[in-house]
Amino acid sequence: MSDSPVRVRIAPSPTGSPHVGTAYIALYNYCFAKAAGGRFVLRIEDTDQSRSKPEYETMILDALRWTGLQWDEGPDVGGEFGPYRQSERTDIYRRHAQILIDKGHAYKCFCTEQRLNELREQQREAGGHLGYDGLCAKLNATEIQANEAENRPFTVRMKVPESGSLVVNDLLRGEITFDYATIDHQVLLKSDGFPTYHLANVVDDHLMEITHVLRGEEWLPSLPKHVLLYQYFGWQPTQVIHLPLLRNADGSKLSKRKNPTSILYYRDLGIIPEALVNFLGNMAYSQPDGSEIFSLDKMVDAFDIQRISLGGPIFDIDKLTWVNGQHLQNLPAEALVQRLVAWRYNADFLNQLMPLMTKRLTTLGDFNKYCDIFFLSEITVDSGAVTPKGKEAEDTRDFLQKFVWELETLVQFDRDAVEQAFRVVGNLHGWSMRETTHAVRLAVTGKTVVPPLFDSMAIIGSDLCRNRILSTINQLGPLGKKKLKKFRESWDRARAAYTEPTT
Numbered sequence: 001m002s003d004s005p006v007r008v009r010i011a012p013s014p015t016g017s018p019h020v021g022t023a024y025i026a027l028y029n030y031c032f033a034k035a036a037g038g039r040f041v042l043r044i045e046d047t048d049q050s051r052s053k054p055e056y057e058t059m060i061l062d063a064l065r066w067t068g069l070q071w072d073e074g075p076d077v078g079g080e081f082g083p084y085r086q087s088e089r090t091d092i093y094r095r096h097a098q099i100l101i102d103k104g105h106a107y108k109c110f111c112t113e114q115r116l117n118e119l120r121e122q123q124r125e126a127g128g129h130l131g132y133d134g135l136c137a138k139l140n141a142t143e144i145q146a147n148e149a150e151n152r153p154f155t156v157r158m159k160v161p162e163s164g165s166l167v168v169n170d171l172l173r174g175e176i177t178f179d180y181a182t183i184d185h186q187v188l189l190k191s192d193g194f195p196t197y198h199l200a201n202v203v204d205d206h207l208m209e210i211t212h213v214l215r216g217e218e219w220l221p222s223l224p225k226h227v228l229l230y231q232y233f234g235w236q237p238t239q240v241i242h243l244p245l246l247r248n249a250d251g252s253k254l255s256k257r258k259n260p261t262s263i264l265y266y267r268d269l270g271i272i273p274e275a276l277v278n279f280l281g282n283m284a285y286s287q288p289d290g291s292e293i294f295s296l297d298k299m300v301d302a303f304d305i306q307r308i309s310l311g312g313p314i315f316d317i318d319k320l321t322w323v324n325g326q327h328l329q330n331l332p333a334e335a336l337v338q339r340l341v342a343w344r345y346n347a348d349f350l351n352q353l354m355p356l357m358t359k360r361l362t363t364l365g366d367f368n369k370y371c372d373i374f375f376l377s378e379i380t381v382d383s384g385a386v387t388p389k390g391k392e393a394e395d396t397r398d399f400l401q402k403f404v405w406e407l408e409t410l411v412q413f414d415r416d417a418v419e420q421a422f423r424v425v426g427n428l429h430g431w432s433m434r435e436t437t438h439a440v441r442l443a444v445t446g447k448t449v450v451p452p453l454f455d456s457m458a459i460i461g462s463d464l465c466r467n468r469i470l471s472t473i474n475q476l477g478p479l480g481k482k483k484l485k486k487f488r489e490s491w492d493r494a495r496a497a498y499t500e501p502t503t
């Protein structure tokens, strides 16, 4: 074990497919820790009970392991500061919420949802600051006891001084001043007894002896609350660095509507991990010698936090492909073979395909004819052929868009889930199974004859399927931003009201 006191962490929430932004943040944490001889910790922040899923946690761990950014402590590898999964630490947070109550820095809030909604509405109408008005902070001991005796549900909120300001420091951004008046009495413990991000994050960073927090700039507004919590507990705050967010080409925050954002998408596309890591190392950072192609070890060796630039780095897929090409072209032939084998030319992957080939092959070479759809980075789709007989291109575009949204919700992307998605969207859109499968088959494979579609899609994977469909939507003429928003709202309503036909 190293003697360096430096300890950093990434703290992903398992609420979706593993995001490239997580790998980006992991990379800078990794480099920072390794350059200082310190330790890199992985903590799973699964306190949001409704959105966290064990399947997502597995996917995040798999995806990060694939990047090669290996952590020293975490839920899978253990460590002396565990457990590393927040859902296993709820007692710790409850104890700490009580400590804050006892010290007079937090209080039980018995306000009902209804009151909070009304308050928000009033504040919105008045056009002022939105936030809790501190009503329950003023309850006296008798009132609190009466509420408790009635077993009224409560949250625990942190107190915030009424006036004045708090100066916080970011190692790259310098001092930032926050007026207390703009800081909400944040809920720390929800009425279900689970902590919010803020409490769990601060308590864990302290107990896990994290020295530096490197995270995305979207967390900057949380910083004053965290600094206050450190003060309330009487703890030394961590040093913080907020890294610039990855952006789409138009400067907006990287979103899956404009770019594939799942690490697994890039893996399945045939990007190799060192290329993804190298590409992410070019975001917000430049090597002292100006080189654009480098290994992780080289990045660690030359790592200097001051070289991080705060401009919004653009996640440019063409650039990523170029970096990937540079790495692939530098590999000796034997190593390249190994990469292909590790990717999809292996028995595990082929074994998934073979059941789909039953009674189809007349020569072994036929395999390529049917199965190229599992290996190609790009497929060509004749958008004219996607529209089923008797339907309009616009209608097809609308159907495909709904279908993409449905696929996004699937946690388990297997054959049955895919089939169910066809049924649901087909029923809601008023298309037959034949029509829906025709359009999707063409969009995902570019062909009319392919191995069984549901199985094939499950193997191709959710991200690649969605991306291929989105490309087809673009060819058919995508909806503008405003129309898309409306369309989405009406789809969400229809989807929520959906019930399976009883026949």
Ligand code: GLU
Pocket: 010, 011, 012, 013, 045, 197, 201, 214, 215, 216, 219
């Ligand atoms: N759970 C947060 C996330 O999903 C962690 C943010 C932080 O690093 O403080 O990114």
